[in-house]
Amino acid sequence: MIGRFSVGLLLSLLFALASAEQLLVPGASIPERSVRYDNEQIIRCSSSALAPAALEALITRHGVDIWGATGEHVDLRITEQTAASRAVRHMVVDNTECRVIVHDVERLVASAERVQTAAAVRSAAQRGDGEDAAAAGPVPAGWFDAYHDFDSTRTFYQNLAQSYPDMATFLPSIGKTHESRSIFGLVLGGSNSTASAIYDQPELLDEHGIPLEEVFAERAASEDLAAAKPSIFFQCSIHAREWISNAVCQYVLSTLLDSHSRRVPAVVELFDRYNLYVIPITNPDGYAHTWSGDRMWRKNRVPNAGSTCRGVDVNRNYNDHWGQGGSSNLPCSDTYMGTAANSELETRASIAFFRSASPVHLAIDWHAYSQLILRPYGWSTSDSPHEARLKQIGAAMQAAIRNTHGMSYTNQKSIELYPTTGTASDWFYGSEATRYNGGFRSAGYTIELRDTGRYGFLLPPEQILPTGEESYAAVLAMARDLLDNGPMYA
16 A cells, blocks of 8 residues: 555656646647557558558548558558458458558657657757747747647747748738638748738638638739749648648748848749748648647548548548549548538638739648658549659759758659549649649649658657758759749640
8 A cells, every 4th residue: 555655656746747847848839638549550561462442442441541651561550440340450450461560559659749748848948938039039949859839830930920021921810720720821032912912801801711712813804923923832731640741841931031031042042033832730720639639630620510520631622633532431531531622621721822822833732751752643643744844843852852861752653652632732733723823833742751650740859850951952952943944834
């Protein structure tokens, strides 16, 4: 009895000390999830083990969560529920070409949370608080030593725009989510009157803060989009659990602004020719939920009629070959495509912001993981009309990444990984976006960041900076190609 009491008291004291340490360092982003992953495993299957039809069946009919994939293998998260399926056991669990690479997902997540908590406390301690933090500059000391939650990220971008008022405009809301969070935006470049003029006028917006269709119709009728200053378009964190996407976008954007302020020639030339439109967190509700509920959450948080399962995969909801494979019609699936194309507020906000940026010459949807540079198409094995050019830009980014820290990214068509439909990058390049784009075809990419599966979605904070640095190099390489070779025409 005494020994048991002593152990319990000791654990309580340790918990209190940890909590006190966090309270002494305000501003630290500390995960507080409520969902556990007991009896879950990650199983890696060689590409030869699963035919494309079998993989699609696992995704669309059996609700298996794909953690990551390369040309050589696919990583699958197997829960107690999915493991109970006879088909899943036959195709995966008992398959001799599949092996367990993570025996205990709960243990892996808990370990990652301890690392993040320690890093966040150290990072917040370096930043200080109040006036000290404000005086630290646009990027506080230690900022990239840890991941940051939704509110901290929003504040980061507000401060970044205030630090570079001639180059950056922070848009508090380009649309509202189901849980009433604002999807905020950022425009980099000296000419950004289009976005400001639209989003600053409530009468031009619907009840969710998304621009009305007639706004764009009027712009198309009154403005020669082909002659307007063109844009590059980034969106980040469309899949909630991919925290490195948010962190890398913070690093790339802050470094671009810093480089411009120091008159780095390549960056000055870039912004002389282009604006950069960015949605830093495309899926705010989902991202917030990964901090307070389910670390492995992927979708948004909308309720689904007739189901207890919430959420739509926003990156299967765009109106480009929507529902034609590579997504699921089951609300409980992580790739649930929704009830209709463009049904989700996040999708509609993304599309409207893209249209406000038109003409867009290149667009990147930042993801994790697997170290891939994916180009159209995800829905067809046929080459796109601009296959050679898209491959060339991808190769430039691939080389820049490799030359930074030696990391190998694969440059390939999206469907060479597995079929997908209704994705952002295919929409960026596709016919609907092109109709709004002043005669230009936007080069659409999905970039899957580090790593290749050792940590997956739980990439340690110590890898934020190197991943950001190689991604920044890729952005400069992409920009160099655009500046030297011009845009793609429809």
